[in-house]
Amino acid sequence: KQEVTQIPAALSVPEGENLVLNCSFTDSAIYNLQWFRQDPGKGLTSLLLIQSSQREQTSGRLNASLDKSSGRSTLYIAASQPGDSATYLCAVSPAGGATNKLIFGTGTLLAVQP
C-alpha cells in the first residue's frame, strides 16, 4: 500500500530564505508526482508535475526534484516571500490500473515571516 510522508509538518522561516520541503513515498511504481499549494479555505493549486521519467521540474522560484528509486521528492523554494505562506502537499499517482488517483501526504504548513 502506497504511503506518502512529508517532513517537516510545519516550518517557519524569515523572508528571503531558501527552503526545502521533503516528500517520501513507499512504492516507487508511480506514474507521476505533483506538488500542490493549499491556502486556508481554498482548493488545491497545482505547482509542479513531474513524470516518472523526469528528474526535476522548475517554475519561477520553485524547483521540484524526483528520485523514484529512493522514493523521494523535494520542493525547493528560493528567496521565500510572505505570499508563499500556505500548506504544501505532495501527491503521487500510482502506476498501473485504470485510475489516475492521487495519494497525498499530510502536508507541510509553511509560514514566511516578513
Added chain:
Amino acid sequence: EAGVAQSPRYKIIEKRQSVAFWCNPISGHATLYWYQQILGQGPKLLIQFQNNGVVDDSQLPKDRFSAERLKGVDSTLKIQPAKLEDSAVYLCASSLWTGIYGYTFGSGTRLTVV
C-alpha cells in the same frame, strides 16, 4: 478557462441528516474526482468517474455515501445519514483524461456535522 465550480461553499448539518454537494468540472474534462480532506490530513479519493462511468469507488463508504455523474458533466455527492466523522472539506477535481495530465481542483465544500 473557467475553473471547477462547487457548491455550496459551507454547510452545517446535524448528525443523521442528509446533505448533497454539487460539482461542475472544466468543460471537456472527461475525468472527475471527489476527494475528502479531514482537518490536518491530505485529501483522500472517494470516487473517480470517467465520463459517466465509475472507475474507482473503493474508498467510498457506500452505506452512507453515493455519487452520480449524469450525462458525463456535472456530479453530485450525497451523504445520508451524516455522522460526526464526516466533517471535512469535500473537494471536486477534474482532468482532461485519465493519464499524464494534471488535475484542476475546485475550492471545496466545508461540511460540519454537529
